[in-house]
Amino acid sequence: SQQGEEDPQALSIQEGENATMNCSYKTSINNLQWYRQNSGRGLVHLILIRSNEREKHSGRLRVTLDTSKKSSSLLITASRAADTASYFCATGSSNTGKLIFGQGTTLQVKP
Amino acid sequence: GAGVSQSPRYKVTKRGQDVALRCDPISGHVSLYWYRQALGQGPEFLTYFNYEAQQDKSGLPNDRFSAERPEGSISTLTIQRTEQRDSAMYRCASSLSDRVAGGSPLHFGNGTRLTVT
Numbered sequence: 001s002q003q004g005e006e007d008p009q010a011l012s013i014q015e016g017e018n019a020t021m022n023c024s025y026k027t028s029i030n031n032l033q034w035y036r037q038n039s040g041r042g043l044v045h046l047i048l049i050r051s052n053e054r055e056k057h058s059g060r061l062r063v064t065l066d067t068s069k070k071s072s073s074l075l076i077t078a079s080r081a082a083d084t085a086s087y088f089c090a091t092g093s094s095n096t097g098k099l100i101f102g103q104g105t106t107l108q109v110k111p
Numbered sequence: 112g113a114g115v116s117q118s119p120r121y122k123v124t125k126r127g128q129d130v131a132l133r134c135d136p137i138s139g140h141v142s143l144y145w146y147r148q149a150l151g152q153g154p155e156f157l158t159y160f161n162y163e164a165q166q167d168k169s170g171l172p173n174d175r176f177s178a179e180r181p182e183g184s185i186s187t188l189t190i191q192r193t194e195q196r197d198s199a200m201y202r203c204a205s206s207l208s209d210r211v212a213g214g215s216p217l218h219f220g221n222g223t224r225l226t227v228t
Contacts, residue, residue: 030213035217042222043204043217092212093212098159101153
């Protein structure tokens with residue numbers, strides 16, 4: 001079963017614009033991770049935020065976490081055509097030991 | 112190896128046949144996860160191992176599906192008596208730590224595309 005739900009399902013922007021993707025989840029978590037997937041290839045880990053953190057940055061990526069709303073957002077600033085991919089959030093819980101993925105947001109960045 | 116290796120890359124089989132999908136994780140990685148991914152969907156959890164021990168198999172759809180990792184390295188996902196609904200991309204991922212749910216990132220292979228005709 002899937003834990004997270006991403007919103008929007010699809011996003012199309014121009015190069016240079018910012019892209020924001022949201023993830024909502026249902027149960028208590030220890031951390032939330034974001035992954036990228038290019039053209040059906042394997043997923044690549046981007047960034048992790050722990051349940052006691054509210055915001056984290058890595059290069060052009062900014063992740064926020066609101067545990068009271070059970071939601072997270074991923075912001076990609078100054079997007080590039082190479083950012084075109086599907087982005088997935090994944091939640092981890094020590095209770096289950098599993099990492100559960102959401103349905104993903106497909107981002108298209110037009111040059 | 113340099114990354115997680117899965118074989119075969121593509122598998123076409125007739126309904127009713129058994130298939131075995133192989134995953135060779137990154138050397139030294141403790142955890143190994145199996146996911147199934149339908150087109151346009153997120154990875155669906157199947158099962159995972161820490162070392163050779165299967166920790167959770169709650170995601171396996173039914174008893175036709177099984178997995179093993181006998182020596183704590185290579186893993187095999189076996190599907191018996193395949194059905195058309197089993198057609199999907201099967202992905203394996205490994206992690207250096209046994210604390211994936213605690214934040215240790217997963218490294219994914221490129222998957223095995225299974226088609227059941």
